[in-house]
Amino acid sequence: MTRILIVSSHFMFSKGLEVLLNGEKDFQIVGRVPTPEQAVRKANALKPDVIVLDGTDSVPSVDYLLDALPQVKIIRLSLHDNRVRVYWTAQRQANSVNDLVAAIQSAH
DSSP states (O other): OEEEEEEOSOHHHHHHHHHHHHTSTTEEEEEEESSHHHHHHHHHHHOOSEEEEEGGGHHHHHHHHHHHOTTSEEEEEETTTTEEEETTSOOEEOOSHHHHHHHHHTTO
16 A cells, blocks of 8 residues: 655645545555645654655755655656656656556555
């Protein structure tokens, strides 16, 4: 089971992502938080395998999370340029939800 923490200040985005990913076999959403700082606190308690981060928070948030939680895989979604940025392998274009699912599956 891949444990996922969602980080987004946009409630509708994070809730939609939660519903979408909960439909996938072997994924468990362990929480949703609005900020990277709250993600660190929550991650230390819940031990997720993957954090999916809303791309609007940009690279400083990714750097903060990578420094604070080196054991957790970070995926940043950018709706602006339709990319899934995976911070332990190559970045790639996201053409569908399947691209996000595949990125999360490769983390575990």
